[in-house]
Amino acid sequence: xxxxxxxxxxxxxxxxxxxxxxxxxxxxxxxxxxxxxxxxxxxxxxxxxxxxxxxxxxxxxxxxxxxxxxxxxxxxxxxxxxxxxxxxxxxxxxxxxxxxxxxxxxxxxxxxxxxxxxxxxxxxxxxxxxxxxxxxxxxxxxxxxxxxxxxxxxxxxxxxxxxxxxxxxxxxxxxxxxxxxxxxxxxxx
Amino acid sequence: xxxxxxxxxxxxxxxxxxxxxxxxxxxxxxxxxxxxxxxxxxxxxxxxxxxxxxxxxxxxxxxxxxxxxxxxxxxxxxxxxxxxxxxxxxxxxxxxxxxxxxxxxxxxxxxxxxxxxxxxxxxxxxxxxxxxxxxxxxxxxxxxxxxxxxxxxxxxxxxxxxxxxxxxxxxxxxxxxxxxxxxxxxxxx
DNA sequence: TGGACATGCCTAAAAGTATTAGGCAAACGG
DNA sequence: CCGTTTGCCTAATACTTTTAGGCATGTCCA
Numbered sequence: 001x002x003x004x005x006x007x008x009x010x011x012x013x014x015x016x017x018x019x020x021x022x023x024x025x026x027x028x029x030x031x032x033x034x035x036x037x038x039x040x041x042x043x044x045x046x047x048x049x050x051x052x053x054x055x056x057x058x059x060x061x062x063x064x065x066x067x068x069x070x071x072x073x074x075x076x077x078x079x080x081x082x083x084x085x086x087x088x089x090x091x092x093x094x095x096x097x098x099x100x101x102x103x104x105x106x107x108x109x110x111x112x113x114x115x116x117x118x119x120x121x122x123x124x125x126x127x128x129x130x131x132x133x134x135x136x137x138x139x140x141x142x143x144x145x146x147x148x149x150x151x152x153x154x155x156x157x158x159x160x161x162x163x164x165x166x167x168x169x170x171x172x173x174x175x176x177x178x179x180x181x182x183x184x185x186x187x188x189x
Numbered sequence: 190x191x192x193x194x195x196x197x198x199x200x201x202x203x204x205x206x207x208x209x210x211x212x213x214x215x216x217x218x219x220x221x222x223x224x225x226x227x228x229x230x231x232x233x234x235x236x237x238x239x240x241x242x243x244x245x246x247x248x249x250x251x252x253x254x255x256x257x258x259x260x261x262x263x264x265x266x267x268x269x270x271x272x273x274x275x276x277x278x279x280x281x282x283x284x285x286x287x288x289x290x291x292x293x294x295x296x297x298x299x300x301x302x303x304x305x306x307x308x309x310x311x312x313x314x315x316x317x318x319x320x321x322x323x324x325x326x327x328x329x330x331x332x333x334x335x336x337x338x339x340x341x342x343x344x345x346x347x348x349x350x351x352x353x354x355x356x357x358x359x360x361x362x363x364x365x366x367x368x369x370x371x372x373x374x375x376x377x378x
Numbered sequence: 379t380g381g382a383c384a385t386g387c388c389t390a391a392a393a394g395t396a397t398t399a400g401g402c403a404a405a406c407g408g
Numbered sequence: 409c410c411g412t413t414t415g416c417c418t419a420a421t422a423c424t425t426t427t428a429g430g431c432a433t434g435t436c437c438a
Contacts (some may be wrong), residue, residue, distance in 0.1 A: 003385095003387075004386085004387075025214075028424065028425090029424075029426090030423075030425080038388095039387070041387080041389080041390095041425095041426080041428095042386075044427080045385085045387075046386095049426070050425065104347070136359070139354075140359075140367070143364065144341075144360075144364045144367060146344055146349070147340030147343075147344060147364070148333065148336050149340070150340040150344060151339040151343065152333075152336035155335055155336055158295050159298075160335070161332060163298075164328075165328075166328060166329070168332075170325070170329075171328065171329045174326070174378070175329060175333045177376050177378075178330075181376040182367055182370070185370070185374070187366055187369075187370040192404075192405085192414090192415060193416075219394070219396080220395095227416070227417095228416070228417060229397090230396095230397080230399095230417075230418080231415075231416045233397070234414085234415065235415095238396075
């Protein structure tokens with residue numbers, strides 16, 4: 001058999017595509033081997049194991065997400081930045097549901113620290129520079145923003161907001177309006 | 190072998206306990222059979238298949254959550270109700286991480302409609318009676334509350350807020366304060 | 379240029395999970 | 409007490425994960 005040219009990177013990318021097509025929990029070493037028309041055992045020269053594959057896909061997704069967010073944030077501030085950043089999350093989850101699910105994978109602390117998690121946190125704080133929040137309220141606000149973005153996208157992806165009026169796009173806009181208003185008027189302790 | 194007394198209900202409860210102990214994605218028909226000291230095939234008289242088991246655990250968790258929330262809401266209004274309701278979610282997820290994960294399972298629409306999802310939605314709206322929100326803002330607010338609660342609890346469970354100051358309890362309180370302020374002062378379209 | 383060595387994918391095999399089909403014995407109803 | 413139902417069992421198939429060891433292909437050096 002000719003060389004298939006397997007590498008960890010190609011396997012990770014293919015795994016991410018597979019995740020978007022069939023769901024992250026359906027991503028399996030076997031399925032990936034089928035996709036490359038190669039025997040399953042062959043992948044174990046490039047991947048430590050199944051968990052390793054999933055972790056790599058998660059890290060890929062976090063990087064992509066951080067790259068998009070950084071792009072979106074460039075040259076924006078205030079509500080404009082808030083909206084752009086939030087839309088990156090939502091759009092990414094809609095375009096790449098499998099990757100987004102992967103990004104939610106619980107990573108061991110060292111993998112998380114090595115990954116793009118830190119970039120995400122820094123960008124959140126950058127957005128808050130457009131509002132007037134001192135510590136520790138800034139941290140509270142960062143956590144709240146993360147919760148709303150992740151929570152909304154996650155519920156929407158699960159189908160929570162479909163089949164009922166008003167449509168999800170409208171709620172999303174109004175939720176972002178509300179967040180902006182809240183940040184401009186954050187209640188004192 | 191003496192009769193083990195298997196029923197769908199007992200299997201579901203045991204599955205929920207198993208989920209809390211080892212994680213929802215580790216809940217397997219085989220593991221459940223081991224717990225009852227019974228052969229795997231025996232469970233298939235009581236469960237349609239693995240998916241059926243997971244769905245039952247999810248529905249159980251949603252019921253328990255709705256029961257607790259209804260208790261907490263009784264006799265409360267306004268911010269008091271908001272806080273009590275939110276704490277039910279958070280406490281449940283901390284006490285029963287496996288069950289909480291199960292409650293996030295994507296259910297087929299018919300199972301979801303039959304389940305406690307409707308009760309949850311109604312309780313959210315009941316909380317909002319303490320604030321002055323007309324439709325469609327009420328729906329937007331319901332979606333936002335759901336997003337914050339689910340998102341916060343989910344990120345906290347994933348370890349997102351540990352190992353950094355201020356501690357998560359403090360952020361949670363301040364986020365609830367912020368939500369209360371926001372609902373009392375919801376921005377006009 | 380031809381061998382030496384490393385690399386890449388293979389076969390083989392063991393273990394765990396999911397699921398179905400059919401059997402035997404205990405419980406139960408008349 | 410007998411017949412039927414119920415409940416758990418054995419047996420078998422299929423798929424996924426993972427390890428061990430083999431053969432061929434590509435690379436590098438004399």
